[in-house]
Amino acid sequence: MSPRSYICLLGILFICHTAYDAAAKNRKISLRKAIATRLVNVRAKARGGTGEKALILDVTSNSRDTLSINIEPALMFKPDDSTRQPLVTQGDEILVLNACEEKTIALDAYCGNSGAYCPKRGGRYTFSRQLDTTLVSVLRYAKSNDMPICLKQGAVWTFTNEHPLRSVYSPQYPVASENLIKYIAKKRKMDVPTYYSGYATDTSGQRPMVRRGEETLYVNMNWTAQQGSKKIYVSVYRADGTLHKRVENNIVSDKYGSAVVVRFDTRRDQAGKYIIRLHDDMNTTLQEKTVMLSMEPGM
Structure with missing residues (x-):
């Protein structure tokens, strides 16, 4: 090979090597x-608990390339201790690793088995699988709309434990709860509930996180400024027309809107049919709902 040919070959190899390095960076x-x-x-x-920065990953690259890693929604990590809840990632985080580099990242994650104990701080976890693609969409919707942690957690349990859709609810965020429930119902082709339920939870790590049979039932009665500025009342009647209770001006607001939240306790209120009316001080009915209060767990 002539010197000139040898130089040309070296130039080609250099160009190919440079192109490979450029591709590897991305x-x-x-x-x-x-x-x-x-x-x-x-x-x-x-880290202990559920929600914000609940799962910590130490990730080590085995590649000579620079990796831009997308941590997807709905990735389930199972605990070494089977009495503890698995954790499900909120996702859509990017982690960039150089060749053979190690980094630590803390991720928002939610419990994935309501019958198990709350995750223990320092408990070891292993990647298992990615859950339902519909849950991926739900988690992305919840993140983009800045939904509260409690609602995201409730949404995950409707997929992992088949909790009823009406349990994706917090009385502190009544309108946000309705919005998320409607989104999930549309994605899963389910009926939108007319009332909601909340479970008692235990984060001590000494017993199952969700206590069934102690539900509180909630009804949102929606009222807007366009309906007038008079004093608002909610009256609850039994099936025979007798007054059960009255709620005055119990308006709860979140950034999505306002609602009057009516509560029933399944351990104290008698089972049966109730008629709830939202009305003004002129007794004009603005909204009416009918609910059936049951004593069955998971109502």
Whole structure:
């Protein structure tokens, strides 16, 4: 080979090597695929509890490339201790790793088995799988609309434990609850409930996180400024027409709107049919709803 040909060959090899390096700097991959192809090693542990920064990942690259890793929604990590809840990622976080680099990232994550105990701080976890694609959409909707942690948690349990759709509710965020429930109902082709239920929860880690049979039932009675500025009342009647209770000006507001929240306690209020009327001081009915109060767990 002539000197000139040799120099040309070296130039071609240099160009190819440079092009490879440039491509390597922009390799994008999902965490799920990176784990499956062993491009990364992941060690996971719980911070304790659910929601904000509940899952901590130590991720080590096994690649010579720079990896831009998309941590997807609805990735389930199972605990080494089977009495504890698995954790499900909120997702849509990006982690960039240089060749053979290790980084730690704390992720928002939600409990994935309501019958198990609350995650223990420092408890070890292992990646299991990605859950339902509909849950992926729900978590993205909840994140983009800045939904409260309690509603995101309730939404996850409707997928992992088949909790009723009406349990995705918080009396502190009545309108946000309605919005998220309607979104889930549309995605899953389910009926939108007319009333809601809340479970008693235990985060001590000493017993199952959700206590069934102690539900509180909630009814949102919606009122807007366009309906007038008179004093607002809610009257609750039994099936025979007798007054059960009256709620005055119990208006709860969140950034999505306002509602009068009516509560029933399944341990104290008698089972049966109730008629709820939202009315003004002229006794003009603005809204009316009928509910059936049951003593059955998971109503």
